[in-house]
Amino acid sequence: MHTNDTHAHLDNIAKRTTAIKNVRDKKPNSLLLDAGDVFSGTLYFNEFQGKADLEFMNLLRYDAMTFGNHEFDLGSSKEGHQALSDFIKGANFPFISANVDFSKDNRFTGLFTDLISSKPEKGKIYNGIIKEINGEKVGIFGLTTEETKDISSPGSIVFENYIKEAEKAVKAFEGQGVDKIIALTHIGYDDNANIDNDLTLAAAVEGIDVIVGGHSHTQLNKPVIINKDSNNKAKDPTIIVQAYQYSDFLGTVDVEFDGKGKVTKANGELIELSKLKEDPEAANILKKYSDQIKEVSSKPIGARALSELTNPRTSATGPSVRNSETALGNIITDGMLAKARAQTKNTNIIMALQNGGGIRSGINAGEITVGEVITVLPFGNTLATMTLTGVELKQAFEISFKESPKENGGFLHVSGAKVEYDSKKPAGQRVISIKYKDSANNYTEIKEEVSYTVATNAFTAKGGDGYDVFKKAYEEGRVTDLGLSDWENLAEQLVSLKEIKPKIEGRIVDVSEEENPNAELPGGNVAGADFSGTISTPKVYKESVTVDITDISSLSNAVIKGDLIITGTLSKNITISNIKVEGNLDLSAVKGDSDNSFNNIEVTGETIF
Numbered sequence: 001m002h003t004n005d006t007h008a009h010l011d012n013i014a015k016r017t018t019a020i021k022n023v024r025d026k027k028p029n030s031l032l033l034d035a036g037d038v039f040s041g042t043l044y045f046n047e048f049q050g051k052a053d054l055e056f057m058n059l060l061r062y063d064a065m066t067f068g069n070h071e072f073d074l075g076s077s078k079e080g081h082q083a084l085s086d087f088i089k090g091a092n093f094p095f096i097s098a099n100v101d102f103s104k105d106n107r108f109t110g111l112f113t114d115l116i117s118s119k120p121e122k123g124k125i126y127n128g129i130i131k132e133i134n135g136e137k138v139g140i141f142g143l144t145t146e147e148t149k150d151i152s153s154p155g156s157i158v159f160e161n162y163i164k165e166a167e168k169a170v171k172a173f174e175g176q177g178v179d180k181i182i183a184l185t186h187i188g189y190d191d192n193a194n195i196d197n198d199l200t201l202a203a204a205v206e207g208i209d210v211i212v213g214g215h216s217h218t219q220l221n222k223p224v225i226i227n228k229d230s231n232n233k234a235k236d237p238t239i240i241v242q243a244y245q246y247s248d249f250l251g252t253v254d255v256e257f258d259g260k261g262k263v264t265k266a267n268g269e270l271i272e273l274s275k276l277k278e279d280p281e282a283a284n285i286l287k288k289y290s291d292q293i294k295e296v297s298s299k300p301i302g303a304r305a306l307s308e309l310t311n312p313r314t315s316a317t318g319p320s321v322r323n324s325e326t327a328l329g330n331i332i333t334d335g336m337l338a339k340a341r342a343q344t345k346n347t348n349i350i351m352a353l354q355n356g357g358g359i360r361s362g363i364n365a366g367e368i369t370v371g372e373v374i375t376v377l378p379f380g381n382t383l384a385t386m387t388l389t390g391v392e393l394k395q396a397f398e399i400s401f402k403e404s405p406k407e408n409g410g411f412l413h414v415s416g417a418k419v420e421y422d423s424k425k426p427a428g429q430r431v432i433s434i435k436y437k438d439s440a441n442n443y444t445e446i447k448e449e450v451s452y453t454v455a456t457n458a459f460t461a462k463g464g465d466g467y468d469v470f471k472k473a474y475e476e477g478r479v480t481d482l483g484l485s486d487w488e489n490l491a492e493q494l495v496s497l498k499e500i501k502p503k504i505e506g507r508i509v510d511v512s513e514e515e516n517p518n519a520e521l522p523g524g525n526v527a528g529a530d531f532s533g534t535i536s537t538p539k540v541y542k543e544s545v546t547v548d549i550t551d552i553s554s555l556s557n558a559v560i561k562g563d564l565i566i567t568g569t570l571s572k573n574i575t576i577s578n579i580k581v582e583g584n585l586d587l588s589a590v591k592g593d594s595d596n597s598f599n600n601i602e603v604t605g606e607t608i609f
Contacts, residue, residue, distance in 0.1 A: 001032045002243055002251040004186070004214030005068070006053070007041025007380065009246040013056050013286055014278035019250040019271045020060050021279065027254075029134055032060065035214030035242070036068025036144065036186035039084075041380055041485055043293045043370065049074070049083040051090070052289045056282065058092040064120075064129060066096050066142030068186040068214060070483055075153035081107050094120035096142035096184060098127045099165035104156035116141070116172050128169050130178055136257075139173035141166070143185040145215055147195050150344065151482045162187060162196045163204050170207040179261025183208050188216035189224075189242050192477040202226035202238040209263050210255055211240045216481075217458075219244040223253050223268040237263040243270055246380055297371035303494040304367055306501045310599050311362035311376070312554065312575040313407070319554050319575060322356040322407035325535065327502030327599065328363065328376070329354060329413030335493025336486075337415040340385055340455035343482050349385060350436040351416035352455040353396075355465050357409025358486075368500075373491045381457040383484040386473055390448040394431050395469045402427045404510065410465030414507050418443055424512040432511055457486055502599045504578055510534055523562055528552035535578065544583060549574065549590070563605070566590055570597055577601070584608060 001023055003016075023030055038053045039045055045053075057065070074083050085107040088095055094117075102108035102125060111125055116139070118130040128141030143166060146159045166183060173181050187196040198213045203226060224240040243251030253268030309328040311321050321329060337352035361375040388396070397419055400412040404423040420432040435443040436452070446452070456470075461479045463471025473479055494500060512534075523543030531547050533539035534557055544562035549555055550569045555576045563583035566576075570592035577599040584605035 001030055002035065002212045002241060002253070003033075003247065004035035004212075004243055004251075005037040005217050005245040006034070006247045007037055007070070007245065008039065008045035008050075008053055009042055009380070010044045010052060010056065010286060010289065012247055012273050014280075014282035015273040015276045016247055016250055017056070017060060017279035017282035018276045019273055022276075023250070023252060023271075030252075031063045031131065031133065031138075031140075031182075033140070033182075033184050033212050034062055034065040035184055035212055036066050037070045037214060037483070038065070038068070039087075040070040040073050040483070041246075043296055043374075044289060047292060047296055048289065050087040054087055054090050055285065058090075059282065059285070062091075062093045063131065064094055064096050064140055064142075064184060065091075066184040066186055066214075067100060067144045069145055069148040069152045072148055072152040072154040072157065075155040075157070077153075080155060081105060081157070085111065088125065089123045092122045094122060094129055095125045096128055096140055097125055098141045098143055098169045099146075099160040099162050100142075100144050101158040101160065104158065116169070116176070118176070128173065130173070130176065136180060137176075137178045138180045138182060139169075139176075139178040140182045140184055141169040141173075143183060143187055143196075143201075145187045145191070145196055147192070147480065151480065162201065166201060166205045166208065170205060174207065180257055181208050182210045182212060184212050186214045189213050189218040189220065189240065190475070191216045192480065194477055198240050198242075199226065200230075202240060203228065203230045203235075206235060208238050209236075209257070209261070210253070210266075211238060212251075212253075213240060213242040216242070217245040218242045219249075219270065220251075221270055223266045225266065237266075239263060239266045239268075241268055247273065249273060297369065297374065299370050300367040301370055301373060301491050301495055303497060304499050305363050305365050306499055307599060308365045308597070309363040309500065309502050310575050310577070311359055313573070319556055319577065320356075320407050321359050321413075322409055322411045323403070323405055324411075325413065325504055325506075325508040326356075326359075327504060329356065329359060330415065330503070330505060330507065331493055331497070331500065332359065332377070332486075332490055333413050333415030335489045336383060336455050336457075338493065338496075339484060339489045340383055340482065343383075343484060344385060346385075346453065347439070349416075349453045349455055351414055351452075353460065354413045354457065355409060355460050356407075356411040356413060357465060358457065358459065359413075368494055370491070373494070374487045377487040377490055379459070379486075381459050381486040382481055383455060383486060383489060384458045384461040384479055384481045385453055385455050386461050386470065386480075387451055387453050387478040388469075388473060389451050390434075390446040392469050392473065393434060393446055393452065393454070394448070396467060397421065397431045397434060398428050399465075399467055399469070401430045404430065408465075410460075410467065418507055418509070420509045420511050422512045423510045504535060504600055506535065508535075520561075523560070528555065528568075531555055531558060533557040538578065538580075549576075555579070575599065581605070 102112040116128040120129040191197040229235045249270035256265040333352040417436045421430045434446040520542040538557040546565040548568040565586040567589040
């Protein structure tokens with residue numbers, strides 16, 4: 001049985017417990033292994049720093065775990081890797097890591113040995129261990145991606161070449177008469193081959209029978225068999241398995257060997273945990289943690305929205321998070337860009353992109369809570385960087401605007417750039433201009449033949465929402481998943497701003513022009529459905545306007561050279577935004593709660609309630 005990249009997702013731990021008990025009832029000698037990244041991802045980790053996860057791993061009697069890159073996330077904190085050291089000391093199972101050297105961090109003194117043990121102690125780190133299963137010796141060693149030094153905070157902990165260390169481990173096992181060998185890895189199934197991945201490991205290192213993997217969050221519904229080496233010549237089979245992410249599945253694989261230790265058969269499946277009943281004992285243990293989490297989610301993060309950060313949706317062609325720039329989308333991408341540059345120490349990351357379909361909720365005016373931030377970005381996405389040519393960036397924005405002005409979940413919000421397009425042109429021919437802010441703070445046109453680095457979320461980087469151009473980059477090893485939680489990045493950005501005034505900045509502009517777009521319109525009574533312009537071409541009224549907003553979902557993008565008198569009843573999800581009133585704004589006849597419906601309204605005169 002195997003898990004990976006659980007990232008402190010414990011809400012279904014009682015169901016994972018049921019699955020493990022069910023397997024053990026049928027196959028009591030089964031191994032239970034974890035391929036790393038137990039740390040980071042939810043409030044369970046923020047609050048308990050691995051202690052909650054560890055209680056359940058001990059309860060479930062894990063046999064071994066290797067380290068993921070996220071196990072080293074706390075290295076830059078004041079306490080350093082103390083939480084990881086405590087996690088290891090508290091474990092009722094050993095840790096295995098053939099290519100990670102802990103010797104220069106004194107927090108791990110006495111915990112780490114660069115040896116293979118046939119009698120491993122709990123709470124210790126070994127190069128590898130030997131277990132006896134059904135009377136047969138099985139060797140298990142661990143590997144962690146060398147990218148950890150760039151995408152986490154390992155400090156003085158050193159990561160060595162995975163191929164060389166794997167070869168050493170296999171040779172050591174074989175020297176002790178072990179011919180059944182498992183590599184427990186956190187290097188990614190098909191991740192950047194220039195650094196490390198399971199496919200390369202399987203082809204390059206003879207003698208590994210099974211690779212239980214993690215890091216790339218890959219859903220391998222059935223075991224993958226590699227039977228050719230790096231030179232494309234036949235080799236003994238190596239089985240690769242991985243169980244996706246976030247404890248959605250329990251992975252299982254059954255392997256049969258011949259008398260010489262060669263794999264002859266492998267069957268496996270992913271058990272979908274959502275379909276199972278909760279184990280009562282585990283559910284009861286979880287409650288003491290989940291009750292605290294509920295309390296934490298209501299805590300303020302230390303930032304305040306001066307007015308609502310809306311997340312508009314529409315079934316027609318009005319402003320929507322899926323067809324228009326939004327203030328919330330701007331803040332999310334600003335945070336992504338800042339975090340990607342800081343984490344990689346690469347100031348040449350030129351822009352950040354966020355799919356509109358991934359922004360699921362707005363934020364109310366007032367103190368912002370942890371729970372609100374998580375509700376905005378609830379999918380547990382991580383931050384990634386991606387190298388693209390100017391041609392590929394243009395292709396990506398063509399996908400973004402393919403449905404405009406209709407909604408498209410793949411509509412890209414942007415930071416660090418300005419993009420102009422014409423929604424009246426045929427799909428695939430709409431992008432007019434893509435400019436990024438250079439080191440001198442000037443906007444510079446993208447060049448088709450030049451390669452650029454951009455930041456986005458891992459879902460989009462892997463080709464989600466139909467971004468085949470990104471999928472190709474991912475498959476070619478041009479994507480690096482930094483593994484940083486998107487909602488935590490957003491919270492950090494909001495806290496840095498402290499007081500947030502929603503603002504549309506013209507980062508994404510539809511340049512399609514209507515007849516006489518600059519002509520000033522007469523005032524008087526204006527129908528709500530006819531009132532709004534576009535961000536790039538707001539309607540200009542040369543005198544006072546009265547507008548009834550009953551049954552209207554949006555009132556936006558206008559300049560009134562006089563008073564604006566709004567009447568009628570506010571609908572629940574109405575958005576009133578990007579309006580400049582050169583006279584008074586009269587809301588005295590409006591019915592319903594108007595506090596959180598207004599965004600980016602400029603009034604020269606008085607606002608009358």
